Amino acid sequence: MNGAALFGVTAAALVGLGLYGLIVHPQPLRKILAFNVLGSGVFLIFGVVARRGAGAGMGGDPVPQALVITGIVVAFSATALAVALLLRLFEETGRASLRSDVSNANDEAGGNS
Amino acid sequence: MSSFEGTTASGFLLVLAIVAPFIGVLLSLALGGRASERIALLLMPMGLGIAVAIASGVWRAGAALLYVLGGWKTPLGVVLRADGLSAVMLVTTAIVICAAGLFARAEFQVPRGAPERRAPLMFWTLLLAVWGALNLVFLSSDLFNFYVALELLTFAAVPLVCLSGRAETLAAALRYMLFALLGSVFYLLGVALLYGAYGVLDVGLLSSRIRPDPVAWVALSLMTTGLLAKTALFPLHLWLPPAHAGAPPAASAVLSALVVKGAFFLIVRLWFDVMPGLLPQQAAQLLGALGAAAVLFGSVVALRQARLKLLIAYSTVAQIGYLFFVFPLVIGTDVAHAWNGAAWTGGWMQLVSHAFAKAAMFLAAGLIAEAAGHDRIAELGGIGRALPISVLAFALGGLSLMGVPPSGGFVAKWLLLTAAVEAGQWWWALVMLAGGLLAGAYVFRVLGQLWGDASGPLASLTKVSIRREAIALALALGAVSLGFVSLEPAKLLQIGRAHAAEIVLR
Numbered sequence: 001m002n003g004a005a006l007f008g009v010t011a012a013a014l015v016g017l018g019l020y021g022l023i024v025h026p027q028p029l030r031k032i033l034a035f036n037v038l039g040s041g042v043f044l045i046f047g048v049v050a051r052r053g054a055g056a057g058m059g060g061d062p063v064p065q066a067l068v069i070t071g072i073v074v075a076f077s078a079t080a081l082a083v084a085l086l087l088r089l090f091e092e093t094g095r096a097s098l099r100s101d102v103s104n105a106n107d108e109a110g111g112n113s
Numbered sequence: 114m115s116s117f118e119g120t121t122a123s124g125f126l127l128v129l130a131i132v133a134p135f136i137g138v139l140l141s142l143a144l145g146g147r148a149s150e151r152i153a154l155l156l157m158p159m160g161l162g163i164a165v166a167i168a169s170g171v172w173r174a175g176a177a178l179l180y181v182l183g184g185w186k187t188p189l190g191v192v193l194r195a196d197g198l199s200a201v202m203l204v205t206t207a208i209v210i211c212a213a214g215l216f217a218r219a220e221f222q223v224p225r226g227a228p229e230r231r232a233p234l235m236f237w238t239l240l241l242a243v244w245g246a247l248n249l250v251f252l253s254s255d256l257f258n259f260y261v262a263l264e265l266l267t268f269a270a271v272p273l274v275c276l277s278g279r280a281e282t283l284a285a286a287l288r289y290m291l292f293a294l295l296g297s298v299f300y301l302l303g304v305a306l307l308y309g310a311y312g313v314l315d316v317g318l319l320s321s322r323i324r325p326d327p328v329a330w331v332a333l334s335l336m337t338t339g340l341l342a343k344t345a346l347f348p349l350h351l352w353l354p355p356a357h358a359g360a361p362p363a364a365s366a367v368l369s370a371l372v373v374k375g376a377f378f379l380i381v382r383l384w385f386d387v388m389p390g391l392l393p394q395q396a397a398q399l400l401g402a403l404g405a406a407a408v409l410f411g412s413v414v415a416l417r418q419a420r421l422k423l424l425i426a427y428s429t430v431a432q433i434g435y436l437f438f439v440f441p442l443v444i445g446t447d448v449a450h451a452w453n454g455a456a457w458t459g460g461w462m463q464l465v466s467h468a469f470a471k472a473a474m475f476l477a478a479g480l481i482a483e484a485a486g487h488d489r490i491a492e493l494g495g496i497g498r499a500l501p502i503s504v505l506a507f508a509l510g511g512l513s514l515m516g517v518p519p520s521g522g523f524v525a526k527w528l529l530l531t532a533a534v535e536a537g538q539w540w541w542a543l544v545m546l547a548g549g550l551l552a553g554a555y556v557f558r559v560l561g562q563l564w565g566d567a568s569g570p571l572a573s574l575t576k577v578s579i580r581r582e583a584i585a586l587a588l589a590l591g592a593v594s595l596g597f598v599s600l601e602p603a604k605l606l607q608i609g610r611a612h613a614a615e616i617v618l619r
Contacts, residue, residue: 015302018298022291022294022295028287028291031291031294032291032294035291035294035295035298038298039298039301042298042301042302042305045302045305045306045309046305046308048309049305049308049309052309053309053312063308063314064305064308067257067304067305067308070257070261071260071301074260074261074264074297075298077264077268078264078267078268078290078294078297081268081271081272081290082287082290082291082294085271085275085283085286085287085290086287088275088278088283089280089283089284089287092278092279092280092283093280098284098287098288
């Protein structure tokens, strides 16, 4: 197994783990972390694509590398936004989960007012 | 083929359409809340002018407008491309954003002498950001550019949901964000696989290289699934109703009328531009079936809603379903007529008329809720006497959703119905008829209440300005008047599609 194939398999494993976490875990924080694992897998696939597409005498195809940098920035901003929302939700309700439904939140608000 | 050509005359308009809103965003952030409203109000007529100029440019040239960024040609560089579809979407977006912006002035104004609040700055900045991101979606011609545009759109749309800062809107925004994250990472994975297999990202180049092999199928399926989560097609619609119902009225209008259509637009680009003619009939039928489930499910659930804004949000779930009939029906038509057939025109007519009708309904519902202090349908009896214009706007929007003539919704549904019968796919016609009846039921349930006997003293209502009611009515009249225009402008939808049609014929 050469390097690219090894990284390819690792990337696939990360994508699988991340997807599992994103779907199975009910807590938003775990979902956000799982998204980051999944994202890392996708970025690694870009790395594999860059390595396989390398021109003669070059370390890698620069286009996927440029895409990965943009992708990482976007994923970082997405994580920051999601965490900010979660923190704000925790401040407002004292809970960091989405399980208690919107209807419950409405009832509570109705009861207080 | 288009991608090998250089920048066309007036190609700079495409850059301007994207850059202008984002300059507004940066200026707003630098100058603060008081200036942000003025900046947005200044940019709205400019943006509308640019959109109309692009549309007329496409119409006069009869071909797509191109701008080659930095003079770098594909595959190294990136081009912006405006075809007929882009032109239609740009103009629709500009009109709805302008209406929502004018409507929102009363709510997000910083009065002279009053301390600045956070909400107005955020609202005007995000409104411009949504506009810029949508324009980027419509004008890009590169798979990775689409990704960046989609993410910008999500980052601008999610905070709009929770502007009020109430706990339930925060939960709705977080749920929206989690669905959007899943969607974007699926899309990016598809991009990685396509680049790995074909080495290009430009839509034009990719369409000439792509073959129906397993990599392409896996990549396109991943990307489509991701986009379905963002466009909230059943069964990935769970995030939409609380998010759209909890946002301020002007934001709800923009989210429901435009933002979900951005992701739909990309699905169309993927299947009809990147892989023209290769969408297998079974996959098209599956997309259509999900659309049919959305129409039936969304309408039935809308019928059972106790709150007006949630009812309208579920109706959005249903109306998005109609858009997906385009896939089986266009694939089902005779290849020579794919782009001038009833299915293609009907699908886009549905998109545009729904954008106007739904924006009008959300604005009208916002005014009704503002006047009454709540939006519980059962307690809104007789409000039609106090707010006749708003209720009329709601009614006209509703008629277009039901598909009652004369309205844009009627033309759209009639064309789709004709296409379904012509293609021998009668089952879609049944779903459309059922959807129309259900829409009638939920619209009349509300109207019966609003025009019925008063459930409380009308004097206790808060006053709302006639000017804002007129904006809602103007949008509703826009949706209705689409039913009167001839289908001549529908030719715009075919401009720039000759290339795709050639592939289909091959």
